[in-house]
Amino acid sequence: MATVSSVDLAGLGGTTSAQVRKDLSIFGSFGKRGLGYSVADLTARLRGILGLEHIWRVCIAGAGRIGSALVRYPGFAARGFHIAAAYDADPERIGSQWGELRVRDIRELGSDAARERFDIGVIAVPADAAQHVADVMVASGISAIMNFAPVQIATPPQVVVRTVNMVLEFEALSFALANREK
Amino acid sequence: MATVSSVDLAGLGGTTSAQVRKDLSIFGSFGKRGLGYSVADLTARLRGILGLEHIWRVCIAGAGRIGSALVRYPGFAARGFHIAAAYDADPERIGSQWGELRVRDIRELGSDAARERFDIGVIAVPADAAQHVADVMVASGISAIMNFAPVQIATPPQVVVRTVNMVLEFEALSFALANREK
DNA sequence: TTCTGTGAATAGGTTCACAGCT
DNA sequence: AGCTGTGAACCTATTCACAGAA
Numbered sequence: 445m446a447t448v449s450s451v452d453l454a455g456l457g458g459t460t461s462a463q464v465r466k467d468l469s470i471f472g473s474f475g476k477r478g479l480g481y482s483v484a485d486l487t488a489r490l491r492g493i494l495g496l497e498h499i500w501r502v503c504i505a506g507a508g509r510i511g512s513a514l515v516r517y518p519g520f521a522a523r524g525f526h527i528a529a530a531y532d533a534d535p536e537r538i539g540s541q542w543g544e545l546r547v548r549d550i551r552e553l554g555s556d557a558a559r560e561r562f563d564i565g566v567i568a569v570p571a572d573a574a575q576h577v578a579d580v581m582v583a584s585g586i587s588a589i590m591n592f593a594p595v596q597i598a599t600p601p602q603v604v605v606r607t608v609n610m611v612l613e614f615e616a617l618s619f620a621l622a623n624r625e626k
Numbered sequence: 627m628a629t630v631s632s633v634d635l636a637g638l639g640g641t642t643s644a645q646v647r648k649d650l651s652i653f654g655s656f657g658k659r660g661l662g663y664s665v666a667d668l669t670a671r672l673r674g675i676l677g678l679e680h681i682w683r684v685c686i687a688g689a690g691r692i693g694s695a696l697v698r699y700p701g702f703a704a705r706g707f708h709i710a711a712a713y714d715a716d717p718e719r720i721g722s723q724w725g726e727l728r729v730r731d732i733r734e735l736g737s738d739a740a741r742e743r744f745d746i747g748v749i750a751v752p753a754d755a756a757q758h759v760a761d762v763m764v765a766s767g768i769s770a771i772m773n774f775a776p777v778q779i780a781t782p783p784q785v786v787v788r789t790v791n792m793v794l795e796f797e798a799l800s801f802a803l804a805n806r807e808k
Numbered sequence: 809t810t811c812t813g814t815g816a817a818t819a820g821g822t823t824c825a826c827a828g829c830t
Numbered sequence: 831a832g833c834t835g836t837g838a839a840c841c842t843a844t845t846c847a848c849a850g851a852a
Contacts, residue, residue: 449832462825475835480833498803498804510695513691514792517691590796610695611699611702614707621746631810642845648845651814659850
């Protein structure tokens, strides 16, 4: 039976073995002392904890580069994230084919969401439109938002928002470069 | 004179006023009591601290969707990140024009880096090639790496690495959705 | 009076280290 | 012997709260 120890996992994840054990112990005792964790068992349990046996319906607002990258990234669909719809405000883009998806008018997002029950909304629109899109998503019942716009988004507390800001990531590198000792 | 208070900044950044003041106080006393922070002064000082008055030379390994998104994102160049070169291993892509950039053969990255003094290397190649690309970057003197490949990268301690893993971000949303109380 | 800057108190997270199961 | 699970120790980050400058 294939097993991994917390030391192995720490190496893969770039952390420490104590950290791995503590983190896993929050959810239960998955390992065997003297042996480690069964890969198959641990994988299954983590999928359960992370909610990955469920297929989540994702809608993307903004049919630009970011949305495009997500749609074409294979690991994405493989992990249970199904991109159900894409929207844009630009008439040039609306109606264009995106793989199997047809880009829809962003004004349809609200009514579609109520009907198609999207679980996750992706905001990939310019910063000045981000809050409005978020409001529409929240109003139509979406309770998890992935935000790629470089602004802070206000939502009711029951809505989960994660913001990814590429420029901020690079600025962190810039900071490290500027402040490293030579 | 335009000023902002720590309360204003906390609202913009999604944090608390005490947090803002503590963070800023690490680098000095930029504000005026009873008034707040001068926007112009604070901006200038933060640019200095973050190293943003310097223009950083960025090279991208992997001329796919991610690199493309970075090249075309306007806020990127505006913040002092100049994309100096892009590389790929695919003969189909090598030589193709990417705005003003011509995609180069990734085997030239090592020798180019020594000559063109790249500050930041972006890894946007498949997971199985990421470590090799990182090794080449490190060997040629690049000391800051932005990693978009879904793997942990090993580097010497003086090299700064930031990893952005889109799938992981979505899995965090999945976790939140799966574990929210109904 | 407003709002910063900062010690003190508190909370949160990580590491240590070891008992105990396999 | 090997490796987990976990209390205790430790360390770091956030929040509180207030003196003092504008």
